[in-house]
Amino acid sequence: MIDVLNVPRPTWMTEDLVLLEEQARRFIDAEFTPHVEKWNEHGMYDRAVWQQAGAAGLLCASMPEEYGGAGGSFAHEAVINREFSLGGFDSFGAPLHSGIVAPYILHYGTEEQKKRWLPKLATGELVGAIAMTEPGTGSDLQGVRTSAKKSGNGYVLNGSKTFITNGQHANLIIVVAKTDPKEKAKGISLMVVETDDVSGFRRGRKLKKLGLDAADTSELFFEDLQLPAENLLGTEEGLGFTQLMTELPQERLIVATHAMAMMERALRLTIDYVKERAAFGKKIVEFQNTQFVLAECKTEATVAKVFLDHCIGQHVEGKLDTTTASMAKYWMTDLTGTLIDRCLQLFGGYGFMEEYPISRLYRDARVLRIYAGTNEIMKLLIARSL
Numbered sequence: 197m198i199d200v201l202n203v204p205r206p207t208w209m210t211e212d213l214v215l216l217e218e219q220a221r222r223f224i225d226a227e228f229t230p231h232v233e234k235w236n237e238h239g240m241y242d243r244a245v246w247q248q249a250g251a252a253g254l255l256c257a258s259m260p261e262e263y264g265g266a267g268g269s270f271a272h273e274a275v276i277n278r279e280f281s282l283g284g285f286d287s288f289g290a291p292l293h294s295g296i297v298a299p300y301i302l303h304y305g306t307e308e309q310k311k312r313w314l315p316k317l318a319t320g321e322l323v324g325a326i327a328m329t330e331p332g333t334g335s336d337l338q339g340v341r342t343s344a345k346k347s348g349n350g351y352v353l354n355g356s357k358t359f360i361t362n363g364q365h366a367n368l369i370i371v372v373a374k375t376d377p378k379e380k381a382k383g384i385s386l387m388v389v390e391t392d393d394v395s396g397f398r399r400g401r402k403l404k405k406l407g408l409d410a411a412d413t414s415e416l417f418f419e420d421l422q423l424p425a426e427n428l429l430g431t432e433e434g435l436g437f438t439q440l441m442t443e444l445p446q447e448r449l450i451v452a453t454h455a456m457a458m459m460e461r462a463l464r465l466t467i468d469y470v471k472e473r474a475a476f477g478k479k480i481v482e483f484q485n486t487q488f489v490l491a492e493c494k495t496e497a498t499v500a501k502v503f504l505d506h507c508i509g510q511h512v513e514g515k516l517d518t519t520t521a522s523m524a525k526y527w528m529t530d531l532t533g534t535l536i537d538r539c540l541q542l543f544g545g546y547g548f549m550e551e552y553p554i555s556r557l558y559r560d561a562r563v564l565r566i567y568a569g570t571n572e573i574m575k576l577l578i579a580r581s582l
């Protein structure tokens with residue numbers, strides 16, 4: 197895809213990242229694009245693509261080399277995520293696997309836990325998920341009811357989770373649970389469940405959704421699941437909520453990265469279309485309305501990209517604060533919704549047709565405003581800084 201915005205390369209975009217971008221693009225074209233229809237129809241990716249992505253160096257790129265990663269930074273994740281998105285694979289759960297699940301283990305796991313899980317996440321032998329949301333609570337994380345009760349040397353896990361990304365493929369799931377039900381935030385711990393050959397774990401429905409057709413978003417159930425003490429992330433109970441709050445800015449930035457790529461893709465598709473399609477003896481692009489709509493969209497997308505590049509740069513330097521990450525997530529995902537809507541209008545009836553990728557973008561973009569903390573929750577966080 198030819199870049200549609202003329203924003204200069206940010207300083208964090210080094211030569212090795214340019215190479216990574218090209219490598220990721222080639223891999224996605226060769227290994228993902230031919231299967232897109234099959235995966236969308238099937239409602240999930242083939243399990244084997246996780247190992248393929250791992251072998252191509254596209255998983256856990258920001259993890260240290262000693263744990264099987266590429267020793268990169270968040271910029272590596274951002275470049276890879278953008279390529280998946282530009283290729284039309286917003287439904288692939290790798291950004292969550294590499295940019296959310298793996299960092300929890302790196303930042304809060306013991307040395308033994310890092311050695312045990314990170315290399316397998318990097319190869320795709322393990323697929324990661326994070327299970328926070330429950331049928332009864334989403335935004336209000338302190339209200340989770342899943343419990344991890346002390347039992348002998350370990351824990352017994354009980355509860356149910358829903359809307360979990362990678363829910364059918366995941367075999368390493370970080371579960372947000374209460375180790376002390378009397379406490380709110382202080383009672384929360386992160387428990388790591390390895391699902392292969394464990395009893396007391398059940399996958400529920402692969403949920404039917406408005407968009408992200410190939411994402412295996414699912415329900416998960418834990419029924420008297422016995423967990424050894426070593427599966428508490430870290431060594432101390434009750435730190436889960438703080439760990440979540442510390443890591444969530446990166447999750448928000450990942451969503452903002454998706455939003456940006458979706459806007460770029462929508463603009464590219466639309467500009468190409470209006471230059472081809474004719475009405476009243478003219479190309480659609482020749483109508484002043486088309487030019488004005490696209491001029492507005494391009495301007496807004498340019499502003500968004502400059503802001504995103506700034507946020508990524510700040511994050512790579514360890515300086516991105518929660519307020520700014522929340523601004524990026526809320527504002528860019530809201531903008532994505534309106535921008536894609538305006539682009540779709542320029543396709544006329546074809547914009548409503550499944551075989552035109554703009555219609556899929558329209559459906560897929562809706563969730564960006566909901567997950568990783570709703571945009572209302574983002575505004576609450578921003579308001580705290582007033």
Ligand SMILES: Cc1cc2nc3c(=O)[nH]c(=O)nc-3n(C[C@H](O)[C@H](O)[C@H](O)COP(=O)(O)OP(=O)(O)OC[C@H]3O[C@@H](n4cnc5c(N)ncnc54)[C@H](O)[C@@H]3O)c2cc1C
Pocket residue numbers: 326327328329332333334335336358359360361362405408413563566567568569570571572573576
């Ligand atoms: C496709 C998809 C994938 C997902 N993947 C995952 C995953 O991998 N792991 C995971 O744990 N979860 C995941 N989720 C869940 C997602 O994070 C939650 O849906 C989201 O956090 C909102 O929670 P909720 O659905 O319970 O909505 P609720 O919390 O019930 O919110 C309902 C409405 O009330 C508003 N609201 C709530 N509280 C406030 C408040 N204090 N002030 C103002 N407004 C408020 C919300 O903004 C929203 O508009 C996923 C969801 C989807 C749709």
